[in-house]
Structures are given as C-alpha cells and as structure tokens.
Amino acid sequence: MIPRRIVPNLVAGLASALLLGACGSSTGAAPAAPASSAPAPPATPATSAASTPATGSPDTTTSVTARTLSGVGIVVTDERGLALYRYDKDQPSPSKWTCSGVCTKTWIPVIVQGPVQTSGVEKSLLGTVHRNGRTQLTLAGWPLYRYVGDTAAGQVNGQGKDGAWYAVTPAGKKSSAAG
Known part of the structure; x- marks a missing residue:
C-alpha cells in the first residue's frame, strides 16, 4: 500500500520541480532581480523624450527639460514631454x-x-x-505635478484649472499665458 502513495507523490514532486525550474530560467539569461532590489539607474540624456522612465512607473521622473509649448510659452516638461505644474495653494x-x-x-x-x-x-x-514615504520633485521650492488630462507630449490642458494650477516655468514661476 505504501508504494501506491509514493509513486503519485514522486510524480507530482518531479512535475513541480520541472515547472519551477522552467519558470526560473529562459534562454540561459541571468535570473531577474528580485522586486526589492535597488531601482534602475536614471536614464541618460540621450534617452528619447517619449520613453518610459527607467523605473517603469508612470509617475517617476528622471529628467526635466525647458520647452516651448503652444499657448504657455517656455515651461518645464518631463522626459515624456508632459507639462509639469505647480499649485498656488502649495508653499x-x-x-x-x-x-x-x-x-x-x-x-x-x-x-x-x-x-x-x-x-x-x-x-x-x-x-x-x-x-508619504516617497520623494516629490520641487522647482524653486514648488512641489511639481502632472495633470491627468494631459495624455500626450506638448499638451497643457491643466493650465489655469481652478484658478490655481499653472504650468511651471524654468525659474519656478507660473506661466501666465492662457492654456
């Protein structure tokens, strides 16, 4: 009776080992880093403005650039060309x-x-x-934000929203141009 239990358990164990082994390797490449490892290094200046940040998180920024955007003049954008904003109620x-x-x-x-x-x-x-345990970028002391309504590079749909949100200039001032 004991051999009947051993064989199915042995087969199940071998199948599990093979499946786990297959998950851990692919084409001889090095295994992926664990999720708790250090973040990827920041993108180099040659990185395309349309690329995703090195961390893969849509709210993480690795570079800022002064650009002329239609309707607001010269303002600061992130590596994807999205306008950055400041909020008048911040300090x-x-x-x-x-x-x-x-x-x-x-x-x-x-x-x-x-x-x-x-x-x-x-x-x-x-x-x-x-x-809240994260680090928010500031410019001239003003905390910076992206507007959810800006979905493509060069948009400034948040300009003047609620009379308190403005695209930020390279000096940290609010853009006074209408959006």
Whole structure:
C-alpha cells in the first residue's frame, strides 16, 4: 500500500520541480532581480523624450527639460514631454504640498528616485519634499505635478484649472499665458 502513495507523490514532486525550474530560467539569461532590489539607474540624456522612465512607473521622473509649448510659452516638461505644474495653494519655502487624497488622482505628484537630468532648467533650483514615504520633485521650492488630462507630449490642458494650477516655468514661476 505504501508504494501506491509514493509513486503519485514522486510524480507530482518531479512535475513541480520541472515547472519551477522552467519558470526560473529562459534562454540561459541571468535570473531577474528580485522586486526589492535597488531601482534602475536614471536614464541618460540621450534617452528619447517619449520613453518610459527607467523605473517603469508612470509617475517617476528622471529628467526635466525647458520647452516651448503652444499657448504657455517656455515651461518645464518631463522626459515624456508632459507639462509639469505647480499649485498656488502649495508653499515654496519651506516646500510644502497641500494636494492630497482625491486631488492626487487628477494632479499626479512628480516622484523621483534618484538624480534628475536637466536641460534648460537650473539644477540648483531643483529640490525635493517628502510625501508619504516617497520623494516629490520641487522647482524653486514648488512641489511639481502632472495633470491627468494631459495624455500626450506638448499638451497643457491643466493650465489655469481652478484658478490655481499653472504650468511651471524654468525659474519656478507660473506661466501666465492662457492654456
């Protein structure tokens, strides 16, 4: 009677081992890093503006660039060409964010995980503020956000929303041009 139990259990064990072994290897490549490993290094300046950040998270930024966008003039964009905004109810000195909860579903905080590359933006004006265990990028002390309504590079659909949201200039000022 014992051999009848051993054979099915042995077959099940071997099948499990083979399946687990197949999951852990593919074409002889090195195994993937565990999820808790350090984040990928920031993108290089040569990275395309339309590419996804190295971390793969849509709210993580690796570079900021000053660009001329129709209707608002020269403003700051992320590596995907999306306009960055500041909120008049936030405080620049010391940096303090006030947009939270439901607000962050419309106005997505710009999160960073390492150094940020710049082009046309004075690096000394960049800073960060801690936000719920994450690090939000600031410019001239103003916490930065993306607008959920901007779905493509160059859009500034959030300009002037609620009389408090404005595309941010490379100096950290709000763009006074109409969106």
